[in-house]
Amino acid sequence: xxxxxxxxxxxxxxxxxxxxxxxxxxxxxxxxxxxxxxxxxxxxxxxxxxxxxxxxxxxxxxxxxxxxxxxxxxxxxxxxxxxxxxxxxxxxxxxxxxxxxxxxxxxxxxxxxxxxxxxxxxxxxxxxxxxxxxxxxxxxxxxxxxxxxxxxxxxxxxxxxxxxxxxxxxxxxxxxxxxxxxxxxxxxxxxxxxxxxxxxxxxxxxxxxxxxxxxxxxxxxxxxxxxxxxxxxxxxxxxxxxxxxxxxxxxxxxxxxxxxxxxxxxxxxxxxxxxxxx
Amino acid sequence: xxxxxxxxxxxxxxxxxxxxxxxxxxxxxxxxxxxxxxxxxxxxxxxxxxxxxxxxxxxxxxxxxxxxxxxxxxxxxxxxxxxxxxxxxxxxxxxxxxxxxxxxxxxxxxxxxxxxxxxxxxxxxxxxxxxxxxxxxxxxxxxxxxxxxxxxxxxxxxxxxxxxxxxxxxxxxxxxxxxxxxxxxxxxxxxxxxxxxxxxxxxxxxxxxxxxxxxxxxxxxxxxxxxxxxxxxxxxxxxxxxxxxxxxxxxxxxxxxxxxxxxxxxxxxxxxxxxxxxxxxxxxxxxxxxxxxxxxxxxxxxxxxxxxxxxxxxxx
Numbered sequence: 001x002x003x004x005x006x007x008x009x010x011x012x013x014x015x016x017x018x019x020x021x022x023x024x025x026x027x028x029x030x031x032x033x034x035x036x037x038x039x040x041x042x043x044x045x046x047x048x049x050x051x052x053x054x055x056x057x058x059x060x061x062x063x064x065x066x067x068x069x070x071x072x073x074x075x076x077x078x079x080x081x082x083x084x085x086x087x088x089x090x091x092x093x094x095x096x097x098x099x100x101x102x103x104x105x106x107x108x109x110x111x112x113x114x115x116x117x118x119x120x121x122x123x124x125x126x127x128x129x130x131x132x133x134x135x136x137x138x139x140x141x142x143x144x145x146x147x148x149x150x151x152x153x154x155x156x157x158x159x160x161x162x163x164x165x166x167x168x169x170x171x172x173x174x175x176x177x178x179x180x181x182x183x184x185x186x187x188x189x190x191x192x193x194x195x196x197x198x199x200x201x202x203x204x205x206x207x208x209x210x211x212x213x214x215x216x217x218x219x220x221x222x223x224x225x226x227x228x229x230x231x232x233x234x235x236x237x238x239x240x241x242x243x244x245x246x247x248x249x250x251x252x253x254x255x256x257x258x259x260x261x262x263x264x265x266x267x268x269x270x271x272x273x274x275x276x277x278x
Numbered sequence: 279x280x281x282x283x284x285x286x287x288x289x290x291x292x293x294x295x296x297x298x299x300x301x302x303x304x305x306x307x308x309x310x311x312x313x314x315x316x317x318x319x320x321x322x323x324x325x326x327x328x329x330x331x332x333x334x335x336x337x338x339x340x341x342x343x344x345x346x347x348x349x350x351x352x353x354x355x356x357x358x359x360x361x362x363x364x365x366x367x368x369x370x371x372x373x374x375x376x377x378x379x380x381x382x383x384x385x386x387x388x389x390x391x392x393x394x395x396x397x398x399x400x401x402x403x404x405x406x407x408x409x410x411x412x413x414x415x416x417x418x419x420x421x422x423x424x425x426x427x428x429x430x431x432x433x434x435x436x437x438x439x440x441x442x443x444x445x446x447x448x449x450x451x452x453x454x455x456x457x458x459x460x461x462x463x464x465x466x467x468x469x470x471x472x473x474x475x476x477x478x479x480x481x482x483x484x485x486x487x488x489x490x491x492x493x494x495x496x497x498x499x500x501x502x503x504x505x506x507x508x509x510x511x512x513x514x515x516x517x518x519x520x521x522x523x524x525x526x527x528x529x530x531x532x533x534x535x536x537x538x539x540x541x542x543x544x545x546x547x548x549x550x551x552x553x554x555x556x557x558x559x560x561x562x563x564x565x566x567x568x569x570x571x572x573x574x575x576x577x578x579x580x581x582x583x584x585x586x587x588x589x590x591x592x593x594x
Contacts, residue, residue, distance in 0.1 A: 113294075113298065114298075116295055116298070117295055117298030117299060117301075117302065118302075120295050120298070120299055120570050120573055120574050120577075121299070121528075121566065121569070121570050121573070122528035122529065122531045122532040122569060122570075122573055123528065123529070123532060124529075124532035124533075124535060124536070125531070125532055125535065125550075125566055125569050125570070128535070128550065128551075128554060128566075129306060129562065129566050130306075130309075132553075132554040132557075132562055133306050133307070133309045133310050133559075133562075134309060134310070134311070135311065205421075205422070209424045212424055212426075212427075213424060213425075213426055213536055216424075216426050216536070217536075217539065217551060217554070218555075219554070232426070232427060232430065236430060236540075239430070239433065239434065239438070240438065243434060246427075246430060250424075250427040250430065250431070253424055253427060254419070254422050254423045254424070254427070255422075257421070257422040257423075257424070258418065258419070258421075258422040261418065261421050261422055262418070
């Protein structure tokens with residue numbers, strides 16, 4: 001549980017503060033996109049591929065749309081997809097891991113088998129398979145990311161449960177007649193939450209990479225929705241004549257992933273005392 | 279458990295996993311909303327073609343018969359059906375593309391280990407120096423840049439600005455050495471992410487090993503610093519590095535798909551992406567299957583290598 005001592009380390013962790021600052025800024029940009037963006041992100045101007053100027057800070061794309069405005073609105077897709085898909089993955093992965101780890105035996109074998117099979121596809125290939133079969137759009141991209149990350153989260157939770165399960169307080173609670181679900185929620189979950197929090201944060205960063213990769217392949221949000229991966233895909237065709245089209249979204253994806261990674265690493269430093277001195 | 283028993287056990291477990299993978303692939307075509315044959319051939323397709331595809335995919339049979347047929351076709355004949363786009367067997371198309379992907383994956387892994395171990399070792403030796411901080415920045419950025427954007431950045435900088443390399447990757451029309459030259463940028467792009475992970479692991483691992491008793495002993499006996507680092511420390515520090523490279527091989531393999539697409543390399547990844555664009559479902563299934571077979575095999579290899587390198591670890 002978070003104590004005062006933790007908050008002090010929290011403030012000292014530069015990684016964590018930097019990561020948090022990046023993410024809070026991104027969230028604010030996404031919320032207030034309508035106020036920040038100078039133009040409508042899908043409105044077309046008759047002068048395409050204008051270089052950056054005072055009128056269009058980051059230039060315009062091949063349809064004459066303002067790149068800066070599309071960039072601002074693109075943050076919405078990125079954050080929406082990563083939080084929702086990893087949220088759903090946690091919703092399914094957490095109970096899977098808890099049940100597998102706590103009950104062991106045949107239940108564990110069955111769940112672990114499903115986890116192992118889903119993990120024998122590289123994440124991006126599993127998501128390509130699912131979006132290709134279900135049809136390329138934002139919802140299916142999110143669904144595919146959830147499917148790819150559920151086994152990853154379940155496996156982490158399971159490992160965590162296995163290490164907590166033999167602790168005295170769990171054994172004591174069992175001896176006093178505590179029910180399975182009560183022990184899981186009251187004792188095991190709170191003591192497994194720290195490493196899970198770190199992994200979920202890092203997974204959010206991976207989800208940003210996967211969503212932008214799918215969008216880059218044209219398998220996520222469809223035009224004219226402004227999404228960073230799609231902006232790079234379009235910009236790539238004009239790499240000689242309008243390189244500004246892809247540079248800004250590329251940097252933004254990197255910054256977003258960086259934010260989640262720094263926050264995750266920072267959390268790990270704070271929550272895992274064994275690593276603190278390394 | 280002896281090493282050979284362990285290897286056999288892992289291969290058997292791998293075979294069971296392959297069954298699971300095939301089951302997922304079997305259901306993947308049935309996941310398609312609507313009639314997959316109509317979707318694959320388009321609305322204007324003539325009924326004979328649709329009926330032919332139904333028959334070929336076995337969609338006219340009961341589900342359990344379809345499953346048995348699918349499994350026996352794949353396992354007994356290596357047959358994933360024919361590609362819809364050019365009517366060649368899907369596996370034949372894969373075999374002609376596989377060398378590019380394997381070369382990219384092998385070069386990428388090699389470069390990742392090289393970059394990671396060198397950068398990680400330097401960072402550990404020069405701990406808390408400017409070089410260490412620069413390497414840390416490289417590590418954090420290497421984690422965060424999406425591989426497809428890194429590939430494009432390399433093209434922009436090395437190909438368009440410096441003109442050192444061609445924009446396109448290797449292909450069937452170039453002589454061997456020209457292809458090798460064209461592999462440099464794509465392999466480097468594939469390698470950076472895993473290189474960063476490896477560098478961080480190497481750094482942490484060497485710093486930990488340097489405090490071990492046998493290093494103290496070596497130093498106390500007056501062994502020169504370079505010998506302590508390269509002979510005693512590095513050898514032991516590399517064990518976790520093997521694991522980390524193995525664990526991240528999946529990400530590297532996924533990276534090859536995007537990098538092949540960026541550099542226009544005619545490998546398995548571009549075949550998959552083309553198949554997706556053309557809704558060539560049998561080709562998608564077969565390509566995904568080969569990717570996961572590669573992935574499963576490398577995982578087994580890494581586990582075996584790991585136990586071989588560190589006999590202290592029990593085989594389970």
